[in-house]
Amino acid sequence: MTTDHLSTTFAALADPTRRAILARLVAGDASVTELAEPFEMSLPAISKHLNVLERAGLIARGREAQWRPCRLEAGPLKDVADWTEHYRRFFEQSFDRLHDYMRELKDKEKKHGRKRNQSR
Amino acid sequence: MTTDHLSTTFAALADPTRRAILARLVAGDASVTELAEPFEMSLPAISKHLNVLERAGLIARGREAQWRPCRLEAGPLKDVADWTEHYRRFFEQSFDRLHDYMRELKDKEKKHGRKRNQSR
Numbered sequence: 235m236t237t238d239h240l241s242t243t244f245a246a247l248a249d250p251t252r253r254a255i256l257a258r259l260v261a262g263d264a265s266v267t268e269l270a271e272p273f274e275m276s277l278p279a280i281s282k283h284l285n286v287l288e289r290a291g292l293i294a295r296g297r298e299a300q301w302r303p304c305r306l307e308a309g310p311l312k313d314v315a316d317w318t319e320h321y322r323r324f325f326e327q328s329f330d331r332l333h334d335y336m337r338e339l340k341d342k343e344k345k346h347g348r349k350r351n352q353s354r
Numbered sequence: 355m356t357t358d359h360l361s362t363t364f365a366a367l368a369d370p371t372r373r374a375i376l377a378r379l380v381a382g383d384a385s386v387t388e389l390a391e392p393f394e395m396s397l398p399a400i401s402k403h404l405n406v407l408e409r410a411g412l413i414a415r416g417r418e419a420q421w422r423p424c425r426l427e428a429g430p431l432k433d434v435a436d437w438t439e440h441y442r443r444f445f446e447q448s449f450d451r452l453h454d455y456m457r458e459l460k461d462k463e464k465k466h467g468r469k470r471n472q473s474r
Contacts, residue, residue: 241368248364253437260440308444315445317373318435320380324428325435 239291240317243310246290251275252283256292259306263296269304359411360437363430366410371395372403376412379426383416389424 270280287293291310296303375389390400407413411430416423
């Protein structure tokens with residue numbers, strides 16, 4: 235099965251450990267041991283996650299035989315950002331609708347407040 | 355297994371048919387039959403994809419018994435956009451690096467061009 239690169243990226247991101255690894259790499263390159271530290275996971279389990287990230291082009295690994303530092307590669311994340319941009323007007327619409335609804339609630343509250351004050 | 359909502363969203367997006375369905379819904383609500391049309395897929399196969407999208411909160415379906423139109427729900431896509439924002443400075447850096455590299459190549463080309471012209 236050939237998978238398009240955007241599907242591979244999304245599948246790689248569909249895991250909280252893998253997203254946490256990427257978040258850690260924002261602070262700088264790190265070895266597998268360093269990356270494994272915050273997780274209660276074996277090195278082989280972390281290596282498996284790193285392989286998924288590497289296949290998706292989200293990380294690259296140094297060539298030094300012993301210490302193969304992992305580095306964040308942001309290219310596929312740019313593709314994700316570009317893809318989501320097509321839907322921006324939809325989230326903004328949802329936000330506008332929420333905003334309108336909040337204003338409506340506030341207006342109702344004000345009216346109720348006035349009525350209550352008038353009836354006192 | 356409990357899955358965090360961002361992982362569920364990314365997993366739902368890791369399929370070209372499901373992304374194509376979302377892209378179709380940008381143009382307006384559609385029935386399952388309408389959504390199935392452009393794909394060489396059975397209705398049950400499309401329904402399966404719709405269930406994944408619905409569970410991820412990416413679509414909602416009308417309550418009309420016969421024609422249950424699907425509607426795009428952009429909330430989870432906003433979460434994806436917000437998540438990718440943390441990495442923006444990385445793609446911009448990569449773009450800057452590419453830009454610098456392109457300028458370097460251009461400068462080299464110019465120098466070569468000049469040398470070639472001088473040697474004529």
